[in-house]
Amino acid sequence: MYKDVVIVVHLLVALGVIVLVLLQQGKGADAGASFGSGASATVFGSQGASTFLSRLTAILTAVFFVTSLGLAYFARHEADEVSKAGLPDPAVLETPANKPISNDVPVIDGSKSVPAGDIPQSPAK
Numbered sequence: 001m002y003k004d005v006v007i008v009v010h011l012l013v014a015l016g017v018i019v020l021v022l023l024q025q026g027k028g029a030d031a032g033a034s035f036g037s038g039a040s041a042t043v044f045g046s047q048g049a050s051t052f053l054s055r056l057t058a059i060l061t062a063v064f065f066v067t068s069l070g071l072a073y074f075a076r077h078e079a080d081e082v083s084k085a086g087l088p089d090p091a092v093l094e095t096p097a098n099k100p101i102s103n104d105v106p107v108i109d110g111s112k113s114v115p116a117g118d119i120p121q122s123p124a125k
Contacts, residue, residue, distance in 0.1 A: 002074075003071075003074045006067050006070045006071060006074070007071065009063070009067055010064065010067040010068070010070075010071060013060050013063050013064045013067060014064060016060050017057060017060045017061060017064060020053055020056055020057045020060065021057065023053060024053050024054070024057070
């Protein structure tokens, strides 16, 4: 239940951070504004948006960091539960000795040896 809530919050905050970063102007935008190229056409005014958007971005980034830690905690908790269950008993995994070998598996006779000259060599570079 909590894990699902944290995942939803994490995704919404991630999208919010992406949108806020794309809304903010870069450092190079100030040079064009000093020559009068659209500084009055900004939505938040010439300086007012930078502090508001910067603070909101910092808050959302902190929430994203906290939700990332929460998801890491949940992942670790699930991994611990799986490791407590342990591995299956090896006796269950072994096949019985009297089980016949399948016909589609080739049987290699280990008594025959191949002369050293008959082994293909890789070409020299």
